[in-house]
Amino acid sequence: MMTQAFYTGISGLKNNSAGIDVVSNNLANIDTIGFRGYDLEFSSLFESSIATSFSDSDTIGKGVQVQASGMVQSQGPLALSDRSTDLAIEGDGWFGVSDGEKTIYTRDGAFSIDANADLVTADGFHVLGTLSGNISDDNVLTNQLDEVKLGDVGQQQQLRFPKTLTYPPEATTNAKFLANLGVGFDPVSVGASVIDSQGNRNNLRLEFVKDPLQTPPGSQYNVTATVKSLDGNILYDTQTGKVEFDAAGALRSSTLTSIDNNGTTVTIDMGTGYDGITSVNTPVMSGSSITDGIMGGDLEGYSINKNAEVIATFTNGKQSSVGKIAIYHFTNDQGLTRLNGSRFEESANSGQATFFTDENGQNIIGAQVRNFTLESSNIEMSYGLTELIILQRAYDANSKSITTADQMMQKALNMDA
Known part of the structure; x- marks a missing residue:
């Protein structure tokens, strides 16, 4: 039995030492973004039945062993940051990053746009996702997108974006005009800002002059439309027409259409x-216009x-999605192999990485992604220190059991002498 005490104590030392290593690693990464802690599960080794006067089924253990090391999958606290790329x-889910050879999975979302306009991690690994395909070879946006559809797992690529984009x-x-011309004979003008195909902003102006020869009921006006450059130095076109109103001042017809x-x-x-x-007998006020064009x-x-x-923002106030970050999922997250913290x-x-799908079979990220936010380690300091104290006490107890067994062995040997 004294020999068994040695084996039991040594088993406790070995396995509690392994537990201390795991908890110490958890505590060492308490400030690591996206860190996933680990727990150790212990089990008893074979037990031997012994006969005592107290019970017919008492047993004596042979020590413990590490049964499993499981990932702690609880959500880590979320901390606000000052970057939309965080x-x-x-x-559930994992970001995918690449070192150029293999895909690595992480909960650490501290990303940034580097000097080459690549979306990268702090140490330069490229973030994986789906590119939009709406950028031409000469870096011009071909169409505005609110959302990019996530491609298949094997189609994900490094998210690289042009440094310049137009x-x-x-x-x-189309230009719609709104104004009241009144009923007097003073000319009334209404303007609109229009964009030409070269991206220049020009001035479209309508001038209404009441026809001296009126034909009741209603009223008639001559209208002249001009398009000039903003500085007024270039005249692009001039068109004229006639406008008629009914007796109540509502617009009846116009021959000026374009x-x-x-x-x-x-x-x-x-x-x-x-x-x-309109031509209503009320005070004339400044007109307005509504135009399309960008x-x-x-x-x-x-x-x-x-x-x-990934949203591109332009100097004209417009925005467009140009890519989507992939969120990967696994059948058994516990089976992932840790490379580092x-x-x-x-x-x-x-199992292999997969994407979640919606009811239409379309790949989706399958989780909520918060920007301006980072996920902290999912190990709390108080929990880690408590576990460390328990394991340390257990380690000390097993060490003392070995010392006691040694002393008992020495006494037994001395009795034989």
Whole structure:
């Protein structure tokens, strides 16, 4: 039995030492972003039955062994940051990053846009995702996207974006005017800002002059439309027409329908009835206009939103998604192989990385992604220190049991002498 005490004590020392190593590693990474802690599970070795006067089924253990080392999968606390490229996954999932050879999985979302406009980790690993395909070879946005559809797992690539990107201008094709001309004979003008196909902002002006020869009921006006450059030095087109109102001042008809804006035809919409240009006996006020068309813009920068979309923002105020960060999932997260504090790789136990899908079979990220946020270690200091104290006390107890067994052995040997 004294020999068994040696084996039991040594077993306790060995396995409690392993537990201390695990808890110490957890505590050492308490400030590591995206860290996933580990717990050790212990089990008893074979037990031997002994006969005593107290019980017919008392047993004596042979010590303990490490049964398993399991990943703590609870959500780590979320901490606010000052960068939209700092991301935290709320729920299940992993970011994928690449060293150029293999995919590594992490909960550490401390990303940034580097000097080459690549989305990278702090140590230069490239973040994986789906590119939008809406950027031409000469770095012009081909179409505006609110969302990029996530591709298949094997199609994910390094998220690289152009350092310069242009939002192309969209020429004005329609201009609607709203104004009251009154009933007097003073000329009234209404203007509109229109964009041509080269991205220039020009001035479309309508001037209404009441016809000296009126034909009741109602009133008639001559209207002249001009398109000039903003500085007024270039006249692109001039068109004239006639406008008629009924006796109540509602617009009845207009012969002026369009004008050329440096190569683009702009439809002139004066409305119908009282929705647009009117001639009502009330004080004349400044008119207004509504036009389509968009000025071109240059890239201001990239950011990431809560849907894991990489958003390009332009100087004209427009935005477009140009990529989507992938969120990977595994059948058994416990089976992932740890590479370091917050990085893992897949294994036979974890299964292959997959994407969640919606009811239509479309790949989705399958989790909430928070920008301006980072996930802290999921190990609390108080929990780690408590576990460390317990394991240290157990280690000391096993050490003392070996010392006691040794003393008992020495006494037994001395008795034989």
